Amino acid sequence: MAVQLLKKASVLVVDDDADVLTSMAMLLRPEVRLVHTEKNPERLPALLRQETFDLILLDMNYHRAVNTGNEGLYWLQQLRKLAPTSAVLLITAYADIDLAIRGLKDGAADFLVKPWRNDKLLTSLAEALSRRQATDKPINQSTKPTPLPLLGESTAMQTLRRTIEKIAPTDANVLILGENGTGKDVVARLIHAQSMRASQPFVAVDLGALSENLLESELFGYVKGAFTDARQDRVGRFEAAADGTLFLDEVGNLSLAGQTKLLTALQQRQVTRLGSHTPVPVDVRVVSATNASLHQLVQTDRFRKDLVYRLNTIELTLPPLRERGDDIRLLAEHFLAQYATKYGKPVPRLEGRALARLLNYRFPGNVRELQHTMERAVILSESSALTAEDLVFSSVETTLPAGLETTQLAELEKGIIQKVVDKHHGNITKAAKELGITRMALYRRLGKYDL
Template identity: 55%
Template structure:
């Protein structure tokens, strides 16, 4: 890259200075400009190879449209110039849109210096005479993420871009879509992959357990505190902390979490001494972002802390051909687990899977295939072997069988849980499995409905 000429366009003077200092020893020439109105003139006067172009110049708007406007101007008049878009907030979808409009890549700030240099080096190498063969889309099975649909390829691309950054990530998606797998995949593709990945289901923590589990405690802090214990933040030091079901924590818990994230330090219960922590934070929730933004439910200042970037995980019903891939994967897994010789899925079984809307997503598909494998005595799975989640099937039946005309979802859920608990004589594990819930989630609902 020693022969490269690079133009950096951003209205942040500090960023321009830092980028110029970083790039100067690695390239032939670095030009910087804070006013995008001047960039076309600079391109006319200089033989530029790569433009680093900010997506936003009007801080009160922050739509990214300014960057897309200048990207189109550059590609229209200087089609051979490579453009790398810069974004500073959770506009990954907008950045992906810029790729479709001709950008060579995008990078999220704050970035790792090595990451920026590697991105520029890769783009510059592709400008050299010897072309690189581009890999064809294939089925992917990286860190448990199976799929070759277009929507999953797009998701993998986003993960590859955001994982090496230090940005806090909020994963959004329906129950059963695999948000925990996404979190683990981000960690495995990050610069912290050799360090700990610590998962906490914060939605299952009571007010009294929240602080001791996350922040730790000193001996004697409370009655059962017989020794010092590190919290999850300390266990995740230098690694990744994954807070699952973060949309379910109380406002009081949110205030405590925000304080730790702001100060980058925890104070264990029974201590007054803060302990610095260096973690990469990933959070997940099934609560839509618009609902989460209601300040009576969730603090907006905390949303901004946890949501530098957001990743939307698609529901299974939008993944098309991936349904068959996943079904075959689970079939092999459970056939091996239960020592059964099942060759595959018959055509009528495949048709049944393809025609179902999977309200329980991947978790429901997994549950259905496991049950089919257990119950089947044949060498292949037939349509009649596949039964879908009882909780999804029971809800409308129970509502109308009981004579209720109400569409109250909480009442429907309450009746489904009560029915499952009665069917299994109070066995939490069996009831939770039938309902497609974790034990912790079922405990919370039992307490919620006073069952």
């Protein structure tokens, strides 16, 4: 029955490999109503304004020299906006499976591994289409996330929960410190959920992802005509969070100029949109987070001391996962149950050697890395028990030099970027290719490090 749904479906295949497009077209034309192939993803916005597709097959990489998969994730995000009613399936090589799993989190309906089996591809398309038609909302439409439980029975986590219960009902600004992946965003949402502002908006902004040019318009908004593409008034994140909580993630990445603008807004409790001279009062509680040592940045004149005082009325430090003992087992079992339910599989048990491997691993990526490891294991496992061999840790995390502090890693990244940009005499396209990131990602890092 599901396969019959394909007969009326329209399918878009996006891949830079002409042979892949030809093979897909030959396979799908007898099976579906319409097949359209596209080699250049940059043409998608114009194409999707003219045509609506039931299914979109999206490759993860589009430049021979760049195989990070970040392009696929970027275009997946764009498709959620451009084609919210389409089911998106990712096409990936085996080495890209970790990225494909990230894609599932970001709204992809499924992923197919190259080289694919024709029967498996058709079945996956039919199942994705069936799920899409069985629900009233678009398959890729995200929902407002609910606060996750702060799991853990270690002394550090019990102390943290008691502290949150004390500070949440107040209006005190909170600064959350901790390594990447320790759950700073989870804590921020819990603080909001247990506050007197819980019924009002929770607005999060990743300051590390904003360039200097975008910072002011994102935080404070703008009026029509403020700049070339400002075709209508737009509220900023401060106004959007009115009477609620504004979560400023990666606040340690703010430039000194950005720090000054943020401090002014916090002191005056008002913002002025770009292109306007009329201040707008804002009543927000600010929760901020960073993996950097703000106190060290203050000592080296890279962060304003007066802004630190504004942000950290209450300061929370989240413990790294490697210091939480048996919480590792508790969290691993929680994630196994969560993802087994999500993917319709029996909950696998952890064999003794598998548990020992988890307990002996340092988890440089902390809870986020453990979560990713468990999800990957559930997806790929074909047994009722997970062995030590089923646990594949992130190569991104495991290749980081041991013992490096966050600030040292930042300096290392800054140095590498500077060296590669200098090597290519400022040519951003060539530098981004050598670094294995997109031009947009490189521009963000250049802004982050003031290069």
